[in-house]
Amino acid sequence: MRPSATADVFVTGIGAVSCLGATADAFWTGLQAAAAPPTPVRGLTERVPDVRAYQVPDADGPADAPDGALGRAARFALSAAREAVGDAGLAAPEIAEAAVVIGTAVGESGGRESGPGQGGDRDGGGAGAVPAAAGPWEPMFSVAAAVGAELSTFGTNISVSNACAASGYALSVAVDMIRRGEADTVLLGGAEGISRVPLAGFSRLGAVDPEACRPFDAGRRGTVFGEGAAVLVLQSARAAAGRPVYGRVLGTAWSCDAHHPTAPDPGGEQLVRVARAALTEAGCGPADVGCVIPHGTGTRQNDVVEYQVLREVLGDRVADTPLFSLKAFIGHTAGAAAAFAAVSAALMARHGRIPANVPLAEPDPQCPVRLPQDGPTPLRQPHVLVNAYAFGGSNFTMVFGGGER
Structure with missing residues (x-):
């Protein structure tokens, strides 16, 4: 454990842009309501019929920067960051x-895709906008x-892009x-804009559910992707003094199992290890966990392995510990999932309180997690x-x- 691991890290502000709306309040309100189904992706669903996505509505999409240079993911991130800073x-x-x-898995790759409806990142349009003319190379x-x-921040600036754990590693x-004294305030987040190549790739892998995300x-039958951004203001105790806080980041951990390029390790050894390391750093145990927000992608392998991991980590309490299946909403x-x-x-x-989960049509007996569905x-x-x-x-x-402080 790091020598400075006990230093408090507070969350003092949040912001969000999602398919549920353009603010964190809209996000929370949307989590109290029935989930809306994913929608067709213009320019892709016509050719790959099983692909849908949870997309930010055009009316809730962020305005472009004055110079028109920001892509879709960056505009989502900027909108969420401004809200978090104000909060x-x-x-x-x-x-x-x-x-x-x-953290971002895809970055601005959507703006480099060619074909009908695939240039909306560059001109402020939506998924059906006309591609922009080719220009000089820019990083994704x-x-x-x-x-x-x-x-106009002048502190350290870092982009993390290791796939769907990106904003977790960024956190x-x-x-x-903050714990090492390198910063008192960090704008931490994750952002993604819909990109057609990854969506088509997942379809080819047979990992896409044509109806909805149903962890x-x-x-x-697979996962369904979404877009948007979530940003949190993390602050040291000194910087957070006198401010209302949402809570504290008590423990974080990461690991790599290197089992397969795409499939999870069916044994889950490294998943158990990383959960226990985070609990140890937080100074708590299974009895202190009031809720789990699982990775829960809706793929058959992930959900079963994750249940087995939670059973190992939480022991007998796994049957009584509520899960909140965020991806169903x-x-x-x-890359924005952890944020x-x-x-x-x-x-x-x-x-x-924990919002009610999206009702399951039929719970999978291989992963009998507790998913309260009848109310908060x-x-x-x-x-x-x-x-x-x-x-x-x-x-x-x-x-x-x-x-609590």
Whole structure:
């Protein structure tokens, strides 16, 4: 364990842009309602009929930057970052000194796709916009740099892009920066814009559900992707003094199982290891976990392995510990998934309850997790466990705690 691992890291502000709306309030309100189905992806679903996505509505999409240079993922991230900064009440000097750490799996690759409806990133249009003319080469993983430039932050700027665990690893980096005294304030988040090549690729892998994202449902047939951005303001105890807080990041951990390029290790050894390491750093055990936000992608392998991991980590308490299946509401937001889960954990801690899950048509007996579906569930224990896993065996777990100082 790191010598500075006990230093408090507080969440003082949040922001979100998702298929549920353009703000964190809209996100939380949407989690209280019935989930809307994913929608066709213009320019792709016509050719790959099984592909749908949880897309940010055009009316809720962020305005472009004045110079028109930002792609879709960066605009989502900037909108969420501005909301988070306002929510935390950061003054101009604090913003200027802040670090920015953003995770993204796809980055701005959507703006480099050619064909009908595949240039919306560059002209402020939606999924059906006309492609922009070819220009000089630009990096795909520029979301963090774009947020820092638009907000005029001068702290460390880092983009993390290791697939669907990207914003989880980014969160660990941000926490380490605060605990080591390298930053007092970090804008931490994840962002994705719909990109057609990855969606078509998952269809070819046979890993796409043509109906909806249905984690832990016996009828699930794969995952369904979503887009948007989630940003949190992380602060040291000194910087957070006098501010309302959502809670604290108590423990983070990561591991790599290197079992297979895409499939999870069926033994789950490294997934168990990373969850236990996060709990150890948080100084808590299974009895302290009030909710789990699982990775829960809706693929057959992931959901079964994750249940087995939770059974190993939580022991007999697995049957009584409620899970919140976030991806059933917003889809698999890839590199932004852990950031969305962290925002969800912060909102649960503030409101003291877990929203009802999307009802399952038929629970899978191979993964009999507890998914309350009849109404909100009180958050009886103060800690929320968050998992995020990725291709290549990148694994992340976080423990989030209440706002007590």
